[in-house]
Amino acid sequence: MSRLNKVIELLEQGKAVFGGAVVTPGEVENTMAFADLGYDFIIFEMEHLGFDFPNLRLSLQFLLNRRRIANSGSLQPDVMPFVRVPPNARELNQWVIKQTLDTGVYGLILPHLDTVEQARAAVIACRYPQATGAADYEPAGQRGWAPLVAPRYWGLNGREYTELADLWPLDPSGEMFFMPLVEGVEGVRNLPDILKEVKGISAIWAGSGDLAMELGAPANMSDPRVEEGYQQILKACKQYNVPCACIAFRPEDVEKRLEQGFRIIISIPTLVDRAFEAGKKLSGR
Template structure:
């Protein structure tokens, strides 16, 4: 079992497919309900909702389904849990990433990342330290060592966890997805430099809400200026072969998003399964 890919979002990306996800409230009942949802991943929202790492740990446990584990032959949850943390790029706060990873998260979404330095910190915060002569040394790991809970949640020994607890795609065997939110004009201007100079970024997620605010068209996601800004993000990500995602997938825009090359689609609200079904059918699976 330890050789099986544990992160379903990464599995979709490696297979050239689109990954589907949703934001989720941080409570046990939602975790239970979402444990068999038709998503590859579930992002627990702790940027705009309260940050409660104890509740997060409980939610992860409620996502485990013993029957599903026995049937699938994989120790991983059917829906991969990821956390959006409150710390943004400017704050450089590594503690939030460390705490959710130590509880067993398979990825971290970092809001408001706009510079190379901020992007470097985000990736480094999700990696353990290693000797300078070790392969894949950069970005230099800054995650503190406390793997016991995460290893148990992943169903691995500590040695196995250390092997897999690195960032993908920098480390091919890595199971941790680092997603950076691009949600400002500054971020768009610096995105090419970010993707050129910071390895280990698995996903760029467009923050349409904040971006549209800064452009002067709050939540007008179909406004030409907002669409043009998003197009620039998509083009830059495609240039660097980095997955780009959209957090506001609806019945009206899912065809356009897939045709434009988005490969991480988040439906809102969290239980709009019909939209996911339509998008999967359109994508051919």
């Protein structure tokens, strides 16, 4: 079976990945419009715009273009649905992670990752329990098993979904993508230890807004101290071969971040996204 998760496929091929952020669950027309813009993934924003499973499920249906899936001969969607959940990593909130993954999304974004303990707890919440003695047994998963909606959304039966709904690259055949946000001074400081000690993190999103707040520069993402934090995050990700994501709005910002080594570029979707188009061109896509 070919890859179901387009984001993982592109990263395995050494290609840059482009995502659109802040899509509101339930806005069907916007979901359809953004699905046709060519993004590799879009992020349904539930941290700040409300925790709404019924509307998330509605949007997920209109994100799919079944004709394209049929014509491609693959179950891989054109654009992967990711969700940014409400709880910060420090809240250790398993049920939100479990129920979000149970909707059938392919990626989970967790705000404010600060410590090794938080990272390990989040990975555990994302994973089903593994067979005793499995090479990738640790961190031992605790996700409750109820393969109802998610397998149907992925086009699989329950057994197939259970096998594939593990975190990449901890499980090389896993199709689930976990990308926590490091967006605070403590998280920046602890990131090398997090990546060294906790397996199961697919990528790190270098967050600027809350980092700027903590540094006493609210809404000033161009503050040199914020950029220094960005570079510390990127350095740790490179050291442990973990893809690093960041926000970029202007074409020149996309070019700079790609040259620096960021592998995932996120922008705010508009019907004409110059930054996204420039990024694809600059990365050879």
